[in-house]
Amino acid sequence: xxxxxxxxxxxxxxxxxxxxxxxxxxxxxxxxxxxxxxxxxxxxxxxxxxxxxxxxxxxxxxxxxxxxxxxxxxxxxxxxxxxxxxxxxxxxxxxxxxxxxxxxxxxxxxxxxxxxxxxxxxxxxxxxxxxxxxxxxxxxxxxxxxxxxxxxxxxxxxxxxxxxxxxxxxxxxxxxxxxxxxxxxxxxxxxxxxxxxxxxxxxxxxxxxxxxxxxxxxxxxxxxxxxxxxxxxxxxxxxxxxxxxxxxxxxxxxxxxxxxxxxxxxxxxxxxxxxxxxxxxxxxxxxxxxxxxxxxxxxxxxxxxxxxxxxxxxx
Numbered sequence: 473x474x475x476x477x478x479x480x481x482x483x484x485x486x487x488x489x490x491x492x493x494x495x496x497x498x499x500x501x502x503x504x505x506x507x508x509x510x511x512x513x514x515x516x517x518x519x520x521x522x523x524x525x526x527x528x529x530x531x532x533x534x535x536x537x538x539x540x541x542x543x544x545x546x547x548x549x550x551x552x553x554x555x556x557x558x559x560x561x562x563x564x565x566x567x568x569x570x571x572x573x574x575x576x577x578x579x580x581x582x583x584x585x586x587x588x589x590x591x592x593x594x595x596x597x598x599x600x601x602x603x604x605x606x607x608x609x610x611x612x613x614x615x616x617x618x619x620x621x622x623x624x625x626x627x628x629x630x631x632x633x634x635x636x637x638x639x640x641x642x643x644x645x646x647x648x649x650x651x652x653x654x655x656x657x658x659x660x661x662x663x664x665x666x667x668x669x670x671x672x673x674x675x676x677x678x679x680x681x682x683x684x685x686x687x688x689x690x691x692x693x694x695x696x697x698x699x700x701x702x703x704x705x706x707x708x709x710x711x712x713x714x715x716x717x718x719x720x721x722x723x724x725x726x727x728x729x730x731x732x733x734x735x736x737x738x739x740x741x742x743x744x745x746x747x748x749x750x751x752x753x754x755x756x757x758x759x760x761x762x763x764x765x766x767x768x769x770x771x772x773x774x775x776x777x778x779x780x781x782x783x784x785x786x787x
Contacts, residue, residue: 492544569731578719588608619659624733628656635652639654657730681704743755
């Protein structure tokens with residue numbers, strides 16, 4: 473386990489190094505000059521040149537990359553061109569919303585996708601199985617923003633049960649009750665992803681149920697529910713756990729749209745605004761942090777295989 477963890481960590485570091493190159497040079501290839509966005513169209517060439525020199529944007533692009541990389545190694549993601557504040561602070565201000573939104577969404581995905589997938593597999597071929605599979609296919613094919621708009625229409629506009637937009641921090645006035653602002657956006661994000669987990673859980677359980685050792689367990693008279701939970705579900709979870717890594721990546725991309733629909737002050741909104749402002753340091757910082765989180769999640773998923781199935785050899 474230890475050697476495998478070191479090997480996977482080294483691979484993650486190499487991937488992160490390659491990602492840093494792609495992030496930096498692709499971001500700087502975006503058309504437009506952030507200095508004109510900051511100073512306005514009426515800025516004189518002398519003002520633009522002076523600000524470019526002050527921000528170090530007049531240096532060769534390769535030099536800027538290695539300087540940025542050295543700062544990142546020290547935990548410094550640079551200074552935002554627009555906010556004139558450390559990028560770490562800018563990201564931290566929007567991180568609370570995005571982290572809570574992703575966490576609540578993953579809870580919805582787990583609570584809906586896995587149990588309903590188990591029920592569909594247990595009732596394989598029945599009308600209930602067909603209905604659940606049909607609903608899952610429907611939810612998986614519907615765009616997230618469409619789901620979000622209808623959730624707002626039903627639960628905010630018609631019923632008035634939940635707020636339709638915004639998110640006041642739980643650390644400010646309101647406390648944990650402010651989490652109700654994230655219920656609708658988290659459901660909108662969870663709907664298509666829970667549907668995929670549902671179908672994967674169902675398919676994995678049906679595959680495992682056809683194995684010889686499952687027939688042997690049933691022939692020995694082991695209780696059906698024990699066979700399902702102890703033998704079928706546990707082995708089927710290997711494929712499901714793998715999918716959670718890809719689900720996390722999907723949440724990152726879909727959160728941009730969801731946060732825009734629900735006007736949430738999260739990382740997704742910050743990405744959109746930073747791209748429009750050509751705020752290179754903020755865009756680079758957000759993408760780099762996202763890559764680190766994605767690699768960390770996938771590393772945890774890989775390491776969890778041995779816990780779910782001791783037969784899996786990690787090498």
